[in-house]
Amino acid sequence: FSMGALPHEDFLQCLSLRSNDSSTISSVIYTRNNPSYSTVLESTIRNLRFNSTNTPKPLVIVTPSRTSHFQATIYCSRKHGLQIRTRSSGHDYEGLSYVAKVPFVVVDLVNFRSVDVDVENRVAWVQAGAILGEVYYRIAEKRTLSFAGGVFHSIGVGGFISGGGFGLLFRKYGTGGDNVIDAQFIDVNGRILDRKSMGEDLFWAIRGGGGGSFGIVLAWKLKLVPVPATVTVFSVSRTLEQNATQLILRWQEIAHQLPDKMNPDVSMFSVNSTQDGRKTILASFSSLFLGTIDELLPIMQQRFPELGLSRQDCSEMSWIESILYFNQLQNQPLEILLNRTFRNPVGGQYYKIKSDYVKEPISETALNGLFSRLSDEEASSAIIIFMAYGGIMDRIPEDATPFPHRAGNLYKIYYNVNWQEQDNVNSQKYIDWSRRVYNYMTPFVSKSPREAYANYRDLDIGSNNVGITSYTEASVWGRKYFKNNFDRLVQVKTKIDPENFFKHEQSIPPLH
Numbered sequence: 001f002s003m004g005a006l007p008h009e010d011f012l013q014c015l016s017l018r019s020n021d022s023s024t025i026s027s028v029i030y031t032r033n034n035p036s037y038s039t040v041l042e043s044t045i046r047n048l049r050f051n052s053t054n055t056p057k058p059l060v061i062v063t064p065s066r067t068s069h070f071q072a073t074i075y076c077s078r079k080h081g082l083q084i085r086t087r088s089s090g091h092d093y094e095g096l097s098y099v100a101k102v103p104f105v106v107v108d109l110v111n112f113r114s115v116d117v118d119v120e121n122r123v124a125w126v127q128a129g130a131i132l133g134e135v136y137y138r139i140a141e142k143r144t145l146s147f148a149g150g151v152f153h154s155i156g157v158g159g160f161i162s163g164g165g166f167g168l169l170f171r172k173y174g175t176g177g178d179n180v181i182d183a184q185f186i187d188v189n190g191r192i193l194d195r196k197s198m199g200e201d202l203f204w205a206i207r208g209g210g211g212g213s214f215g216i217v218l219a220w221k222l223k224l225v226p227v228p229a230t231v232t233v234f235s236v237s238r239t240l241e242q243n244a245t246q247l248i249l250r251w252q253e254i255a256h257q258l259p260d261k262m263n264p265d266v267s268m269f270s271v272n273s274t275q276d277g278r279k280t281i282l283a284s285f286s287s288l289f290l291g292t293i294d295e296l297l298p299i300m301q302q303r304f305p306e307l308g309l310s311r312q313d314c315s316e317m318s319w320i321e322s323i324l325y326f327n328q329l330q331n332q333p334l335e336i337l338l339n340r341t342f343r344n345p346v347g348g349q350y351y352k353i354k355s356d357y358v359k360e361p362i363s364e365t366a367l368n369g370l371f372s373r374l375s376d377e378e379a380s381s382a383i384i385i386f387m388a389y390g391g392i393m394d395r396i397p398e399d400a401t402p403f404p405h406r407a408g409n410l411y412k413i414y415y416n417v418n419w420q421e422q423d424n425v426n427s428q429k430y431i432d433w434s435r436r437v438y439n440y441m442t443p444f445v446s447k448s449p450r451e452a453y454a455n456y457r458d459l460d461i462g463s464n465n466v467g468i469t470s471y472t473e474a475s476v477w478g479r480k481y482f483k484n485n486f487d488r489l490v491q492v493k494t495k496i497d498p499e500n501f502f503k504h505e506q507s508i509p510p511l512h
């Protein structure tokens, strides 16, 4: 492959030759000299760290509107030595769905996002480019049903389920991947497969084994789950001076045992005290509850009286309104959930994320050390969230899907450091901060492997070479994300894509 003038000319010609209908494919191809190229590329770049002039850009973006467009793109990319990066809604924390260090093509599923809800059978066929907000909105139009999806409404179902998928209902109904009953998938040879024709191994692998490794998911058939007409949300905030430390220590002991119709979490960040202006930590305890305030209050009174949850801290609403609430979009029209280019104004648009799993309660001293780091200057808009485990997670076996973080966990930790544009020249100091905190936490979190959540992609935990992807190297990050499921993922990959066409910095390698 030559990087000379118009290196993708042959590729473009191949696309129009291969496509059954060249007039439609030409309308979904964006080369760099197309005036819409940047708009299409930037439409779902969520982390602006990967939108600088130095960020490698795709030679071509294809936004298929028919399955034949995917087939032509895969065929021609292979023929002309281009890598494919598949993008559903661009939330990859390391930008892997639209950045590569080799010449590449972005296949963006923006035109593949229909949502067909079948209320009677409690299922929905959802194309992979749909965002969770579109899925929730369409399901809520029908009835008190939902899908066990994530909190943030603009996440793509393509990437979300590919990496497991964790959200408000996960203690009751499991991960997104646990709630998929069929799929439509295209492999490296352009074959369109469903559950039956792909077989159970591949169907297992694509529901949590990480996006971008096996082929392209075109659609999922989702199992819909019941939610009551009225749900309750609450949020209670306490500073260190208001006993936050003791409350968190207590929360660690009991949160995983709370009813599975809750998703208790505690968010921590640094604030200036309203009393003396000095820095303190604010801990915000919140949850959804699948029921009314009257049902919730006695449970909290019995299990966690120290929190002092009162009626005033709670609000009743419909399930779909709780999605607005947790997106901090209260009082907005529901239609805002359909807006895929919407950027949440909360927090910086540049960020670095990490994750951990906790199996034993951490000590007060350990917690104080974490707070002291949260008070660092670089952490002024950082947020750390403990998300309770338990519920159905304790009952689904570790190998049911590739997502292995099940029984034995008390909670997951989400570390988010973010910053604004004016600080981006010095972004390294924020990234260094997140690495320091992660190192500090080593003794207190899961070990051998130190587990991490695949959807919270973090290239610091290991990365493939640009050239040959070795099993040994990939095992380093692979066991953290998938534990022993990693080996089965490698077997599936070896069968479906032995030449490793679908690859990236954290894709599953085939065995050679």
Ligand code: FDA
Residues within 6 Å of the ligand: 046, 085, 086, 087, 088, 089, 090, 091, 092, 093, 096, 097, 109, 128, 129, 150, 151, 152, 154, 155, 156, 157, 158, 159, 160, 162, 163, 164, 165, 166, 167, 210, 211, 212, 213, 215, 216, 217, 218, 455, 456
């Ligand atoms: P994107 O399009 O970037 O894809 C992610 C990965 O999957 C890439 O490797 C990509 O190539 C691959 N991929 C995408 N579409 C594919 C397809 N159709 N077939 C095959 N591979 C495909 N997670 C969570 O579990 N719960 C949560 O509440 C949140 N919240 C959250 C908030 C915000 C603001 C962000 C930025 C992220 C999250 N996440 C999350 C993480 C999120 O689930 C994760 O980044 C998903 O992979 C995003 O899916 P997208 O389709 O949007 O990403």
